[in-house]
Amino acid sequence: MSDNTPKEQNSIPTSKVERSAKFVKTGFKIGGNYIKHYSKKLFNPEMDKSELNEDNATDIYQSLSELKGSALKVAQMLSMDKNLLPQAYVDKFTQSQYNAPPLSGPLIVQTFKKYFGKEPGQIYDKFNIRSTNAASIGQVHQAELKGEKLAIKIQYPGVGDSISSDLKLIKPFAFRMLGMSEKELNIYMMEVEERLLEETDYELEVRRSIEFSEACANLDNVVFPKYYPKLSSKRIITMDWLEGKHLREFLATNPSQELRDQIGQALWDFYNFQQHELRAVHADPHPGNFMITPDGKLGVIDFGCIKVMPEDFYYPFFALTSTNLFESKEDTIKAFRKLEMILPNDTPTQIEFYYTMFKQMIGLFAKPYITSEFDFGEKAFFHELFGFGEKISKMPEFKQARGVKHFIYVNRTNFGLYNILHELKARVKTDTYKPHVEVLV
Amino acid sequence: MATTESIQKAYIDFVLTEGAQPKSVYIFAKKNKMAEEEFYKFFGSFDAVEQSVWTDLTRKTMAEIRAQEVWLQYSSREKALSFFYSFFELLKSSRSFAVYSIKKQRGLGTPKVLEPTKDIFEEFADGILSEGIETQELTDRKFFSKRYKDALWIQFGFVLNFWINDDSAGFEKTDEAIEKGINVTFDLFQRSPIDNLFEYGKFLAKNGGIKEKMGF
Numbered sequence: 086m087s088d089n090t091p092k093e094q095n096s097i098p099t100s101k102v103e104r105s106a107k108f109v110k111t112g113f114k115i116g117g118n119y120i121k122h123y124s125k126k127l128f129n130p131e132m133d134k135s136e137l138n139e140d141n142a143t144d145i146y147q148s149l150s151e152l153k154g155s156a157l158k159v160a161q162m163l164s165m166d167k168n169l170l171p172q173a174y175v176d177k178f179t180q181s182q183y184n185a186p187p188l189s190g191p192l193i194v195q196t197f198k199k200y201f202g203k204e205p206g207q208i209y210d211k212f213n214i215r216s217t218n219a220a221s222i223g224q225v226h227q228a229e230l231k232g233e234k235l236a237i238k239i240q241y242p243g244v245g246d247s248i249s250s251d252l253k254l255i256k257p258f259a260f261r262m263l264g265m266s267e268k269e270l271n272i273y274m275m276e277v278e279e280r281l282l283e284e285t286d287y288e289l290e291v292r293r294s295i296e297f298s299e300a301c302a303n304l305d306n307v308v309f310p311k312y313y314p315k316l317s318s319k320r321i322i323t324m325d326w327l328e329g330k331h332l333r334e335f336l337a338t339n340p341s342q343e344l345r346d347q348i349g350q351a352l353w354d355f356y357n358f359q360q361h362e363l364r365a366v367h368a369d370p371h372p373g374n375f376m377i378t379p380d381g382k383l384g385v386i387d388f389g390c391i392k393v394m395p396e397d398f399y400y401p402f403f404a405l406t407s408t409n410l411f412e413s414k415e416d417t418i419k420a421f422r423k424l425e426m427i428l429p430n431d432t433p434t435q436i437e438f439y440y441t442m443f444k445q446m447i448g449l450f451a452k453p454y455i456t457s458e459f460d461f462g463e464k465a466f467f468h469e470l471f472g473f474g475e476k477i478s479k480m481p482e483f484k485q486a487r488g489v490k491h492f493i494y495v496n497r498t499n500f501g502l503y504n505i506l507h508e509l510k511a512r513v514k515t516d517t518y519k520p521h522v523e524v525l526v
Numbered sequence: 527m528a529t530t531e532s533i534q535k536a537y538i539d540f541v542l543t544e545g546a547q548p549k550s551v552y553i554f555a556k557k558n559k560m561a562e563e564e565f566y567k568f569f570g571s572f573d574a575v576e577q578s579v580w581t582d583l584t585r586k587t588m589a590e591i592r593a594q595e596v597w598l599q600y601s602s603r604e605k606a607l608s609f610f611y612s613f614f615e616l617l618k619s620s621r622s623f624a625v626y627s628i629k630k631q632r633g634l635g636t637p638k639v640l641e642p643t644k645d646i647f648e649e650f651a652d653g654i655l656s657e658g659i660e661t662q663e664l665t666d667r668k669f670f671s672k673r674y675k676d677a678l679w680i681q682f683g684f685v686l687n688f689w690i691n692d693d694s695a696g697f698e699k700t701d702e703a704i705e706k707g708i709n710v711t712f713d714l715f716q717r718s719p720i721d722n723l724f725e726y727g728k729f730l731a732k733n734g735g736i737k738e739k740m741g742f
Contacts, residue, residue: 191608206596214596
């Protein structure tokens with residue numbers, strides 16, 4: 086035992102020091118901003134505080150997005166909505182994790198006692214008190230019961246509260262950085278808050294996981310862990326331990342094209358089956374939410390974030406991607422209006438401008454849908470996509486976010502999906518689950 | 527026949543219903559149909575009853591956590607955390623009494639009702655802290671390491687007050703306060719940049735004079 090304890094103790098503080106260092110850094114920076122401000126003021130007493138506030142806002146915003154999951158997510162999603170996601174965002178997107186220190190052993194015991202009236206050792210045959218992975222708003226522990234290997238997800242206490250307060254905290258900054266009106270921003274913020282709060286409800290997650298894994302049970306090469314509602318609660322989820330590799334590890338093994346195609350196809354089918362058959366979609370295509378099992382199947386392990394697609398969004402949106410709607414400018418503009426991509430008081434020049442840009446954007450996005458097979462390894466497509474994104478992110482016309490709130494999660498889902506498929510360099514049959522929209526003649 | 531527990535129970539019931547201590551032991555004894563001297567066999571005063579409720583809770587917590595399977599695997603930090611979580615979990619069942627007992631005496635320093643608890647707590651804290659120093663989880667600092675237990679007692683008082691005012695569901699905020707507070711306190715007990723700075727200062731003080739000696 087004496088061999089073991091110090092080792093673990095050594096590893097915890099380093100990360101903790103790193104974490105607090107980030108806070109300290111912001112503190113220093115803000116302190117620095119004040120020094121800068123007052124030294125300037127010494128020479129120019131007229132100076133007001135706007136520059137100081139600007140400096141502080143930037144620094145706080147930066148450290149917030151480094152530190153806090155929910156803040157980071159909002160920042161990403163809002164920028165994602167405005168353009169087609171420059172590469173830099175994609176990188177951050179894949180790293181996005183809540184950066185909370187691991188729960189202490191006693192707090193885990195306490196959480197179990199609170200919800201089940203028992204210690205974990207009394208519930209499972211074996212329970213590893215040290216967590217094996219971080220989940221988005223909690224951590225995962227390994228356990229065993231009656232010979233089954235289990236994964237136990239435990240949520241950090243107070244996450245729900247911190248989401249709401251984080252969002253309030255970043256609002257003034259987001260507002261300034263994105264140059265949106267408060268009313269507009271509120272609509273998006275509420276959408277995000279709603280989804281994030283849903284993620285903190287583990288009872289809901291278990292219900293949905295069971296629903297979705299049953300609905301998707303017939304898909305080829307997609308597997309789900311079994312969930313145990315009786316051993317789950319508001320803050321704890323018990324499910325089967327899925328053996329396998331994460332995407333990065335899988336790619337590091339140099340898998341064959343055939344295997345990559347198989348995984349890519351499973352992923353494509355999983356998403357398009359949900360979008361077009363279930364009208365509700367696992368809206369968190371974070372590579373960490375998937376496992377590739379030893380027998381070459383796609384394991385889906387996290388149903389915390391589900392986006393339901395209402396009819397009034399589904400029809401106009403997929404009519405754009407999957408019918409010949411674009412042939413009629415008038416109908417296209419009508420669809421754009423329904424999706425609030427063109428607003429009622431836009432001038433004719435504005436209408437013309439947004440019509441051209443959005444048509445180009447959706448045309449790009451829909452490319453994989455047009456042919457019956459698509460090679461996501463194709464660099465040119467992604468260069469074009471990101472290039473277009475970079476271009477419009479610099480256009481003043483796109484400083485204001487446009488489009489109904491549903492775009493936030495639908496875009497996140499689809500670009501996340503494209504991005505994983507691109508990393509897999511998979512060739513995918515794209516006509517397996519098609520949008521259900523009438524073809525206009 | 528009265529017992530320690532029956533007197534404690536009757537006393538808690540009295541103060542919670544009446545909102546104040548009984549006027550005299552005589553009244554209290556009469557109400558509970560026992561002789562006044564019977565009371566004195568167990569307690570010298572009402573304050574002593576209250577103190578015993580707190581110490582019993584503390585002892586019960588300690589017995590409970592020591593009986594847990596994981597106890598032996600815990601580091602000092604985790605042992606302290608475990609004490610705090612279990613103590614406040616137990617205290618939930620006597621929340622009204624705890625609130626009454628603590629709110630009754632405001633002011634600086636340890637409330638009188640907690641004085642004996644403080645002794646038990648410090649003994650416990652001393653135990654886990656010296657264990658931590660032995661395994662080098664915590665840093666042994668001259669003068670200061672003897673004061674570590676005071677820092678933990680201060681945390682105890684802080685969390686207790688926090689819990690009394692906590693209105694979150696399931697006292698989840700108190701859990702957070704414990705997790706963050708105890709961790710910060712233990713971070714301070716561990717080797718930190720300040721120790722290194724101090725070492726460096728000592729080194730410079732000892733060796734700073736070298737230059738002159740060497741005639742530069």
